[in-house]
Amino acid sequence: ETENPLMYASAVLYRESDSVMVSGSISEDDGSFKITEVPPGKYYIEVQFVGYPTQKYNDIEISRDNPVYDAGIIKIAPSAEYLDEVLIEATREMMQVGLDRRVINVGQELTAIGGTALDLMQNIPAVNVDFDGNVSLRGSSNVTILLDGRPSELTGMDEDTILEQLPSEMIDRIEIITNPSVRYDPDGTAGIINIVTKREERPGYNGMINLSAGTNHRYSGSINFNYRVLDNLNLFTSISGRFFNMYGESESDRINWMNNGADTARIIQDSEFERSMDNYNIQLGFDYELNEQNTITFSARYNDWERNNLDKRNYIFENYDDLPDYRLADNTMMRDGFSYALNYRREYDEDFRELNVDFSYSDREFQRTEDNKSFFDYQKENDPDLMEFIDNISSSRNFNAEFDYSHPLNDNLKIETGWQTRLRTSDNDFRFYNVDVETGERLIDDRRTDLFEYNDQRHSAYAILSAGLGNYNVEGGLRAEQAVIEGSHFKLDGEEGIVDNDYFSLFPSAHVRRHFENDQDAQLSYSKRISRPRRWALNPFPRYSDPYNISMGNPNLLPEYIHSLELSYTKYWENTTINPSVFYRYTDQMMTRYRVVDEDDEKVTITSWDNIGHAVNYGVELVASQTVAPWWRINGNASYFKRMVEGDVGGTRHDSESYSWTARVTNNFIFGRNFSMQLSGNYRSPTVMLQGKIEAMYSADFGMRYGVLNNNGNITLRVSDIFNTQKFELYSYGENFEMNQMHKRRSRMIFLGFSYRIHDYRRDRDRHEREDMEPMDDFDGF
Numbered sequence: 001e002t003e004n005p006l007m008y009a010s011a012v013l014y015r016e017s018d019s020v021m022v023s024g025s026i027s028e029d030d031g032s033f034k035i036t037e038v039p040p041g042k043y044y045i046e047v048q049f050v051g052y053p054t055q056k057y058n059d060i061e062i063s064r065d066n067p068v069y070d071a072g073i074i075k076i077a078p079s080a081e082y083l084d085e086v087l088i089e090a091t092r093e094m095m096q097v098g099l100d101r102r103v104i105n106v107g108q109e110l111t112a113i114g115g116t117a118l119d120l121m122q123n124i125p126a127v128n129v130d131f132d133g134n135v136s137l138r139g140s141s142n143v144t145i146l147l148d149g150r151p152s153e154l155t156g157m158d159e160d161t162i163l164e165q166l167p168s169e170m171i172d173r174i175e176i177i178t179n180p181s182v183r184y185d186p187d188g189t190a191g192i193i194n195i196v197t198k199r200e201e202r203p204g205y206n207g208m209i210n211l212s213a214g215t216n217h218r219y220s221g222s223i224n225f226n227y228r229v230l231d232n233l234n235l236f237t238s239i240s241g242r243f244f245n246m247y248g249e250s251e252s253d254r255i256n257w258m259n260n261g262a263d264t265a266r267i268i269q270d271s272e273f274e275r276s277m278d279n280y281n282i283q284l285g286f287d288y289e290l291n292e293q294n295t296i297t298f299s300a301r302y303n304d305w306e307r308n309n310l311d312k313r314n315y316i317f318e319n320y321d322d323l324p325d326y327r328l329a330d331n332t333m334m335r336d337g338f339s340y341a342l343n344y345r346r347e348y349d350e351d352f353r354e355l356n357v358d359f360s361y362s363d364r365e366f367q368r369t370e371d372n373k374s375f376f377d378y379q380k381e382n383d384p385d386l387m388e389f390i391d392n393i394s395s396s397r398n399f400n401a402e403f404d405y406s407h408p409l410n411d412n413l414k415i416e417t418g419w420q421t422r423l424r425t426s427d428n429d430f431r432f433y434n435v436d437v438e439t440g441e442r443l444i445d446d447r448r449t450d451l452f453e454y455n456d457q458r459h460s461a462y463a464i465l466s467a468g469l470g471n472y473n474v475e476g477g478l479r480a481e482q483a484v485i486e487g488s489h490f491k492l493d494g495e496e497g498i499v500d501n502d503y504f505s506l507f508p509s510a511h512v513r514r515h516f517e518n519d520q521d522a523q524l525s526y527s528k529r530i531s532r533p534r535r536w537a538l539n540p541f542p543r544y545s546d547p548y549n550i551s552m553g554n555p556n557l558l559p560e561y562i563h564s565l566e567l568s569y570t571k572y573w574e575n576t577t578i579n580p581s582v583f584y585r586y587t588d589q590m591m592t593r594y595r596v597v598d599e600d601d602e603k604v605t606i607t608s609w610d611n612i613g614h615a616v617n618y619g620v621e622l623v624a625s626q627t628v629a630p631w632w633r634i635n636g637n638a639s640y641f642k643r644m645v646e647g648d649v650g651g652t653r654h655d656s657e658s659y660s661w662t663a664r665v666t667n668n669f670i671f672g673r674n675f676s677m678q679l680s681g682n683y684r685s686p687t688v689m690l691q692g693k694i695e696a697m698y699s700a701d702f703g704m705r706y707g708v709l710n711n712n713g714n715i716t717l718r719v720s721d722i723f724n725t726q727k728f729e730l731y732s733y734g735e736n737f738e739m740n741q742m743h744k745r746r747s748r749m750i751f752l753g754f755s756y757r758i759h760d761y762r763r764d765r766d767r768h769e770r771e772d773m774e775p776m777d778d779f780d781g782f
Contacts, residue, residue: 001077005031009049011071016042016058018519018574036351038062039515040471045071052076064470067411101177101194102579102623117171117195127176127193137178137191144188147195172198178583179509179525179566182462182479183404183416186507186529191564197238198224205758212716212753216746217276218244225758232289236299239282246275248745256602257736265320267548267603271313280304285341297343305335320603324374324385327547331371331390337364352414358402368392374547387435389442396426416464416477424456426535450489450541454499457484471515479507483532487555489541499538499555505530519572526565531591533557537609550598551607558611560589575627583641585617590647595691597737605737612647636665658688674707692732692739699726699747713756721747 011033012024022043025033043060055076060069106120127137137143175194177184184192198208207225212218222240229235252269285299311329339362346355369391373384404418432448435441464477487499507530513523536543539553568581590612598604619641626634640661647655664682671677681700686693703718726747732739 005029006049006052006076007031009033009047009052009076011035012046012048013038013043013060014046015519016044016060018572020519020572040064047074047076049076052078064412064468101175104174104176106171106174120171120174135193137176137193144185144192145195146192148197172196179511179527179564180529181464181475181509181511181527182477182507183418183464185420185422185460186479186481186505186527187532188529191529207758208755209758210753210755212751214244214718214751215749216245216247218749218751220244232291234287236286237282237284240280242277242279244277246273246277246745248273248743250741250743252739252741254605254737254739256597258602263319265602266316266318267320268316268318269313269548270316271311273312274310275307277305277307279306293347293349295345295347297341297345299341301339303335303337303339305333307333309333323603324376326375326377328373328375328384329370331368333366333368335364335366337362339363350408352406352408354406356402356404358400358404360398360400362396362398364396366392366394366396384437387437389433389435391431391433392429394426394428396424399423412468414466416466417462419461420459422456422458424454426454428452428454428539430541448542448544450539452487452489452535452539452541454487454535454538455485456535458482473511473513473515475509475511477509479509481505481507487535487538489539497540497555501558503559505561521570522568524565524567526563529562529564530559531562531587532559533591533609537591542606548604549607550604554609557591557609558589560587560591560611562587577625579623581621583617583619583621587615587617590615590645592645594734595732596734602736605739610648612645614646616644618642631670633668633670634665635668636663638663656688660687661685674711675705677704678702689732691734692730695729695731697726697728699723709756712759713754716751716753716755718751718753720749720751724748 005027007027007029009027009031010024011027013022013035014020015022023035023038025035027033040063041061043062044056044058045060047055047057053076055074057071057074060071062069127135135143135145173196175196176191177194178191180186180192205225205227207223210220210222212220220240220242222238224236224238226234226236249272250269251271252267254267256265256267257263258265281301281303283299283301285297287295287297289295309329309331311327313327313329315323315325315327317323317325339360341358341360343359344355344357348354370389372388372390374386375383376385399422401421402418403420404416406414406416408414428451430450430452432445433442434445436443458481460479460481462477462479464475466473466475468474482504483502485499485501489497489499507528509525509527511523511525513521515521533553537553537557538555540555542550542552544550563586564583565585566581566583568579570579571577591609592612593607593609595605595607598606619639621637621639623637624635626636628634638661640659642657642659645656645658662682662684664680666678666680669677669679679700679702681698683698684696686696699721700723701718701720702722703716705714705716707714724747727742727744729743730739730741732741
């Protein structure tokens with residue numbers, strides 16, 4: 001009646017075939033709205049606003065020939081009754097499939113409440129986490145972990161340490177990219193796992209508080225807070241802390257064959273360990289919009305981490321004389337440091353045209369001290385027969401610069417290009433002391449003391465061409481990279497070793513996706529990737545986990561190259577989704593870890609690295625979800641993969657075949673608006689390795705949530721490893737030994753948590769309101 005524009009009205013786009021919501025938009029000040037990146041198909045729109053009747057518009061068709069639909073002027077009149085504003089809540093699908101990735105929405109994951117990113121990983125399809133926190137994807141532990149699409153700001157730590165520090169409540173979704181395009185670093189045999197954290201950019205202030213307490217002295221808390229001060233200035237911060245104890249036990253039984261097998265000797269180890277960890281993370285940052293097309297984002301993060309370990313180990317020696325039968329190891333590790341990230345984003349009037357420039361820098365310090373005491377009589381803990389002391393100080397500095405630009409050439413063609421530089425320097429000062437039992441004086445041991453300096457430079461450039469050809473989306477790219485690796489280790493007795501490894505590599509990638517009618521998609525992808533030696537895998541200096549188990553690097557170790565091919569299919573029904581896939585990987589110059597008995601002392605095993613011939617991995621995977629009833633939904637996945645290895649390891653020929661399979665099922669139950677439950681179980685079959693076998697692993701978890709305080713708060717309960725079945729068992733063998741090992745943590749625990757949402761959304765216009773999820777297929781809109 002007034003002809004006035006209506007702002008903040010919602011326009012929601014639905015598929016005509018099954019009424020599934022595809023996308024949506026909010027009207028601007030002038031009443032206009034635009035819905036972009038819509039795949040070809042038939043749709044209808046519903047326009048809604050509080051106090052107005054819903055308007056429905058049918059017969060909307062998007063095709064390659066007609067990619068734009070103009071809805072014209074939509075006129076609506078108020079209803080007879082006015083209602084107060086209501087909050088509509090919905091649950092996203094657990095998994096969504098894009099051109100090069102699967103997106104797992106974990107924001108509602110109940111069985112990881114009070115846990116960490118490492119706990120969430122155990123609920124992700126095709127991902128496994130072993131006893132030591134190592135993450136593997138489709139049977140390969142060589143995985144690149146990204147945080148919000150970038151190398152973690154905690155770079156310089158082991159990946160399991162990074163994941164152990166990130167609270168699960170701060171994570172919104174996890175993206176699994178098994179065949180990444182060349183816009184990503186080519187690192188990681190199995191692919192990339194990208195962890196996307198929660199952050200709001202809505203007007204006003206909003207945030208989330210999470211508190212959790214668990215058995216075995218486990219406590220955690222986090223606060224995320226966002227405040228849009230002005231139309232063009234957004235401030236955000238996050239604070240998290242974790243404090244927990246861990247208890248466990250391990251066993252080891254090794255038999256050595258001596259004198260060409262004529263004699264045998266045996267070492268049995270039985271140990272108990274206690275670990276405590278304190279961790280803090282603080283992040284501050286802002287988004288500043290210079291204008292509607294230019295945005296600058298800056299963030300700074302501080303991290304402090306401390307862990308104390310106490311290991312009590314008993315020995316039983318058969319056919320060995322005059323050796324200690326008890327060892328007490330007490331060590332403390334501390335890490336802290338700052339990291340900074342700066343991003344400039346330039347948007348253009350043209351869809352899909354964008355410029356991103358990123359800079360990041362981190363500076364980390366690490367210190368470890370360890371007191372080792374050995375006893376011939378385990379009852380004399382205050383009177384050791386042998387004492388040792390370790391003092392280890394290391395630091396790392398990382399600088400990353402990245403430039404990415406995408407430009408549409410026409411309605412069906414787009415080009416992307418970019419450049420990247422990564423610089424990393426680190427040093428590790430390791431000092432070993434023998435301690436006089438009587439006086440306590442520390443005497444440095446030159447043979448076991450070392451300084452390792454390491455420099456890693458990588459410079460790369462890439463280009464990608466994407467095309468929309470009818471029902472096909474096609475993408476191909478090439479990345480060129482020059483790596484410069486320099487390392488040196490110095491022992492106090494004068495010995496010096498050099499690591500010098502420069503190499504140039506080309507990395508192609510290709511993706512083809514076919515859209516079918518009735519909500520079906522199929523895609524074929526290829527990529528070449530690289531797995532680089534870690535710095536500790538290059539340093540030949542021996543590291544002692546105890547006097548009878550030594551590990552050392554190989555300065556001649558070369559990177560391995562992987563060719564990966566994958567074919568997948570996705571089908572959506574009203575209540576069912578399936579996503580089967582077949583994959584194949586060929587690895588050349590394969591890196592592998594091997595174990596031998598020390599030639600000079602048969603009581604000692606040495607673990608090191610070497611390159612062998614090649615390996616072939618292939619397998620099948622099925623991910624599915626089923627809505628059994630309005631209150632019950634099941635998500636499940638199963639993987640089978642086989643591995644064939646041919647080559648020489650430690651001077652011995654090894655040709656082996658192995659296979660493994662995994663399965664996981666998660667049941668989600670929703671009982672009304674306030675109450676939900678989750679029950680999950682997972683199984684990993686026995687796995688045959690190059691020098692042994694890992695036994696099967698399985699467990700079950702339970703979680704429940706109840707909404708309080710008008711559903712702004714939640715009370716949660718979680719039980720991990722309900723049946724206390726989690727343990728790691730390994731059988732390994734070599735030319736003159738065989739060993740059985742078992743590790744067990746106290747994994748059955750109960751967690752009680754509370755979370756509360758803080759929000760005060762203003763009705764100010766937000767020019768760049770953040771989507772619930774970034775588009776997965778950058779080019780699907782053409």
